[in-house]
Amino acid sequence: MKKIEAIIREERLEAVKKSLEDVGYMGITVTEVVGRGHQKGLVLQWRAGEYRVDLLPKLKIEVVVMDEDVSKVSSSIITAARTGEMGDGKIFIIPVENVIRIRTGEDGINAV
Amino acid sequence: MTINSGDTAWLLVSAALVMFMTPGLAFFYGGMARRKNLLSTLMMSFVMIGIGGLIWVLYGYSLGFGPDIGGFIGNLSFLGLKGVGQTPSAVYASTVPQLAFMMYQGMFAIIAVALITGSVVERIKFSSLIVFAVAWLTFIYFPVAHWVWGGGWLARLGALDFAGGTVVHLNAGVSALALAFLLGKRKGFPQDQMEPNNIPLVVLGAGILWFGWFGFNAGSALSSGGLASVAFVNTNTAAAAASLTWMFLSWRQRKPAVLGAVTGAVAGLVAITPAAGYVTPVAAIAIGIVVSFVSFYSLILIKSKLKFDDSLDVFACHGMGGIWGAIATGIFATTMVNTAGSGAVDGNWVQILRQLAAVGAVAGFAFAGSLIIGKVVDATLGLRVRQVDETVGLDISQHGERAYGGLMR
Numbered sequence: 140m141k142k143i144e145a146i147i148r149e150e151r152l153e154a155v156k157k158s159l160e161d162v163g164y165m166g167i168t169v170t171e172v173v174g175r176g177h178q179k180g181l182v183l184q185w186r187a188g189e190y191r192v193d194l195l196p197k198l199k200i201e202v203v204v205m206d207e208d209v210s211k212v213s214s215s216i217i218t219a220a221r222t223g224e225m226g227d228g229k230i231f232i233i234p235v236e237n238v239i240r241i242r243t244g245e246d247g248i249n250a251v
Numbered sequence: 252m253t254i255n256s257g258d259t260a261w262l263l264v265s266a267a268l269v270m271f272m273t274p275g276l277a278f279f280y281g282g283m284a285r286r287k288n289l290l291s292t293l294m295m296s297f298v299m300i301g302i303g304g305l306i307w308v309l310y311g312y313s314l315g316f317g318p319d320i321g322g323f324i325g326n327l328s329f330l331g332l333k334g335v336g337q338t339p340s341a342v343y344a345s346t347v348p349q350l351a352f353m354m355y356q357g358m359f360a361i362i363a364v365a366l367i368t369g370s371v372v373e374r375i376k377f378s379s380l381i382v383f384a385v386a387w388l389t390f391i392y393f394p395v396a397h398w399v400w401g402g403g404w405l406a407r408l409g410a411l412d413f414a415g416g417t418v419v420h421l422n423a424g425v426s427a428l429a430l431a432f433l434l435g436k437r438k439g440f441p442q443d444q445m446e447p448n449n450i451p452l453v454v455l456g457a458g459i460l461w462f463g464w465f466g467f468n469a470g471s472a473l474s475s476g477g478l479a480s481v482a483f484v485n486t487n488t489a490a491a492a493a494s495l496t497w498m499f500l501s502w503r504q505r506k507p508a509v510l511g512a513v514t515g516a517v518a519g520l521v522a523i524t525p526a527a528g529y530v531t532p533v534a535a536i537a538i539g540i541v542v543s544f545v546s547f548y549s550l551i552l553i554k555s556k557l558k559f560d561d562s563l564d565v566f567a568c569h570g571m572g573g574i575w576g577a578i579a580t581g582i583f584a585t586t587m588v589n590t591a592g593s594g595a596v597d598g599n600w601v602q603i604l605r606q607l608a609a610v611g612a613v614a615g616f617a618f619a620g621s622l623i624i625g626k627v628v629d630a631t632l633g634l635r636v637r638q639v640d641e642t643v644g645l646d647i648s649q650h651g652e653r654a655y656g657g658l659m660r
Contacts, residue, residue, distance in 0.1 A: 184506060184508040185508075186511055186550055186564060187501075187548075189504065
């Protein structure tokens, strides 16, 4: 099993959720995060001048998938989240040792 | 001396309006602080309603408005409001109960001392602020109020200050600068970006301030007739002009900033305060437009160029706005509006010098006095919180609370 962690643009959330559903993964966790990449940040204003904010709001989506689904799921996220502009985000793929469903206690593949 | 019910009703309502300005100021300031200092910033203003509300009744009114001693201060014959009752005073506001006049003036003392806190937020020790506030009211505010309104020497000089531009705003603005000097910069200023935690709160606070200011300025007519109406119109007009001007200044720089529009409104209200009952509405527009330029560029000079940490720009808005308002009163006051005041537009150029004399006297007294009081408090109690307390934030370190509690919604 692998955990796919995708940092995406906030406005791509609905498209990414839909694409994950299409490849069979309903269960996801979404977190609001801020971060910095190649994108330059935002210029904001105070009372008499401006300043730069370089940590931009993004969403982090976490989904645990079976090993054989990794490339299918990640390419569906890429298709849904890509705009081609700087700031589209990143995907991290992390090995998962086990998964346990709290309600039933079942573990492994059955709990994904 | 018969009581006029219209005058009395308006003055009582005005007192309540001015009281409401202090919680308004709390939100105005609070929204601009960082999240970890939101409550402490609110509290610095709110606590003044308690402090000022007590000492005004105990001895403040007596020092400010009691029978004159040498043009400098009132005597103690009104201690604990002795003899201040339901009949009008022999000297002030002859158509309203003296109690109403007393309470109205008390609200000014409260907002004045609360204004100072904007320059020292996020690092001053709360207990020391309380001591400073009591001393500042006693040794700075009550005398200055007496000089201008209590029959003291500035009143005799002929300086015009309709509703407290010099007594409240200049006085507080200069004192705020002195205290910020003593206290030093916030940890991380100016290299770290310190973002306002909640601009909507700032907008709410500015709205409350604007609303309350009708009591502050139009109430200062001490009657409910034509003069109050003039002051009311001028107040709204100057604030409107200043708000739009500041909005355009920020727009020219980049975009029409909300924080700019509301800051401009407050600067306009400050500047029209001394002039409200002496000038025409067209003059009020000029006063409002100019004050936004004055405060906008003072702010850049003070904060960006000189790197003084007057954290919420009290001096740029209230000090510089107050100075401009005082001068503008000397320029635009006309007997067509109020027979009690004539300025340069009436050919009375000397009035500008009288205004400058009042500005110089109050600014010098407030700066020196605040430095001395601040030094004494610093030497005895310490003005500043410990480094670690500043890092954690004053909400938790000073008050044991936080603005947004709990992990669950």
